Amino acid sequence: MGVTGGIAAYKSVQLVRLLVRDGHEVHVVPTADALRFVGLPTWEAISRNPVTTTVHEDVARVRHVALGQAADLVIVAPATANSLAKMAAGLADDLLGTTLLATTAPVVVAPAMHTEMWRHPATQHNIATLKSRGVHVVGPDDGALTGDDSGLGRMTEPEAILAAALAVVEDDGAAEGDAADDDAARPVVRRHDLMGLSVVVSAGGTREPIDPVRFIGNRSSGKQGVALAVAAAERGADVILIAAHVDAEVLADALAHPAVRIERAGTTDDLADAVQTAAVSADVVVMAAAVADYRVAGISDRKITKDSAESTTRTLELVENVDILAALCRQRRPGQLIVGFAAETPAEGESLAERARRKVLRKDADLLAANEVGWTQGFEADENALVIVDRAGDVVAEPHGTKREVAEAVWDAVLSIHTP
Ligand SMILES: Cc1cc2nc3c(=O)[nH]c(=O)nc-3n(C[C@H](O)[C@H](O)[C@H](O)COP(=O)(O)O)c2cc1C
Known part of the structure; x- marks a missing residue:
């Protein structure tokens, strides 16, 4: 779960809660700016996993690629205009950037920004690039923005992001199967491991x-x-x-x-x-x-x-x-x-x-x-x-x-x- 530096980061705390409640193993990868909005202890406590923004920690476990390789699904919420641009360009100057390049799992982004930023041709071009690579874009919605503004750019509500993200995973029918079998109880993820071939x-x-x-x-x-x-x-x-x-x-x-x-x-x-x-x-x-x-x-x-x-x-x-x-x-x-x-x-x-x-x-x-x-x-x-x-x-x-x-x-x- 990538979190980037927008006000809506506080709503992503709820998204992480929902994912954990549903039994998913969640690793939060915030950008440095995201931590100005919601602090590291909150992410660690809610996700129940260690959190860092940098590639220079936990180096022995090659965390900068390991997280991406191990992920079944990557969600970036909120996705700022800046982070969408970085994703489109394939930049990897922090843990979120390297994770996104190392993963072959489906990627879901939930953009959040002011209407002008969303409508800007640069942002729209980046969104089109990401979509052409198979990235799933959820929202943004129309509604109240930071301050007195209102319009298109509000991050989709956590419950709806969760539903959209899980729509890219395939239920293996475990609900009717052997509930005691942990593996069977996990949703099967549609992997995108042949992407680019x-x-x-x-x-x-x-x-x-x-x-x-x-x-x-x-x-x-x-x-x-x-x-x-x-x-x-x-x-x-x-x-x-x-x-x-x-x-x-x-x-x-x-x-x-x-x-x-x-x-x-x-x-x-x-x-x-x-x-x-x-x-x-x-x-x-x-x-x-x-x-x-x-x-x-x-x-x-x-x-x-x-x-x-x-x-x-x-x-x-x-x-x-x-x-x-x-x-x-x-x-x-x-x-x-x-x-x-x-x-x-x-x-x-x-x-x-x-x-x-x-x-x-x-x-x-x-x-x-x-x-x-x-x-x-x-x-x-x-x-x-x-x-x-x-x-x-x-x-x-x-x-x-x-x-x-x-x-x-x-x-x-x-x-x-x-x-x-
Ligand atoms: C109070 C505040 C709210 C912000 N909200 C947003 C936002 O919702 N969307 C956005 O794209 N940028 C927003 N920004 C600007 C980003 O924080 C800034 O572009 C930052 O460099 C993003 O870094 P990151 O993408 O690495 O997290 C906001 C900045 C401030 C100070």
């Missing part, structure tokens, strides 16, 4: 034409790829989703998300072109589409008919397609992460992890997520089970559940190896 996800299945009406395809529905794209967008990433033959119904969530741009691809060659173009500026590429290893040599311009057959069998000649994953890995920029997916049907006695290990080494991907497929498994289903291995072939996660749950685990694995 550009990711490319391929989804669906490519089709290789035989003639104008027929193709060789596969049963991939695109559900896993779409879940990966939407999960990344909700965690703050900018996403390009390259969809190969994915039904509109499956795409619906991605279509509705402003941070997901959708491109379509038909054949493996189309998908290769689209992925390679998008990958140029991507931090992470996830190849979840099921691509054809081969295409038909000499696609017929006209529908192949039975009449033209000279025997009861027919042979289609196939040519190998480009290996998109291996090509991406060869061309990857320093720091770029490439994640492959492999749908496997392991032989009896052979483990999925072993197949994943061999594949990751062959392709040189950073992570490889393998899933077992079969007539009733993997493709088209709403649930999935993955074995995720790293570059060395070691298993890093084995998530199972809905395709969305599995997608979250893939992004967790990506973050565990991502170095910005």
Whole structure:
């Protein structure tokens, strides 16, 4: 909870009280000026945690980044015009500034100032900048200001800030669950830990034409790829989703998300072109589409008919397609992460992890997520089970559940190896 130097700081005492009452662990980080309005002992007593404004205290615990890294949510209330400008510029000359830069948690600001200060183009520009970075702005409200003034600029009331702040957290339904379990009783926070990352996800299945009406395809529905794209967008990433033959119904969530741009691809060659173009500026590429290893040599311009057959069998000649994953890995920029997916049907006695290990080494991907497929498994289903291995072939996660749950685990694995 950041507090900056405005009269409304006294109202933030109530906000901290409400948060503590609701069982949240609250660390107050005031600016030096905030302490001219409400003193340090008040914040410590109300939050029940030590309070400091400076980065030079508690240095051994690297407090200047630790607080931000540990936070599930950051609220700045009141947010002065000065502090909003500092946030927009990314200044870090005090503990609040470093905390705000170190955090990947959602940030909620409650501006408070005189109407003229609020309306000033500089303040409005800073607010627009902060919003474009995903900062949630609550208020200000219209009403009595300091002195005799009245107008737009009054800080939103603590109860309303609390409600708005908690609206960015997701209730995991713990109220109906096991109340004795402390972790279950905590709200699950929508993390913005992919904020600032550009990711490319391929989804669906490519089709290789035989003639104008027929193709060789596969049963991939695109559900896993779409879940990966939407999960990344909700965690703050900018996403390009390259969809190969994915039904509109499956795409619906991605279509509705402003941070997901959708491109379509038909054949493996189309998908290769689209992925390679998008990958140029991507931090992470996830190849979840099921691509054809081969295409038909000499696609017929006209529908192949039975009449033209000279025997009861027919042979289609196939040519190998480009290996998109291996090509991406060869061309990857320093720091770029490439994640492959492999749908496997392991032989009896052979483990999925072993197949994943061999594949990751062959392709040189950073992570490889393998899933077992079969007539009733993997493709088209709403649930999935993955074995995720790293570059060395070691298993890093084995998530199972809905395709969305599995997608979250893939992004967790990506973050565990991502170095910005
Ligand atoms: C009595 C008083 C009330 C103030 N109230 C506000 C305010 O509500 N909003 C604001 O933006 N600045 C306000 N200021 C000005 C800030 O305190 C000043 O810009 C300060 O540098 C903010 O520092 P900080 O953002 O680091 O806390 C006020 C100043 C005084 C003396």
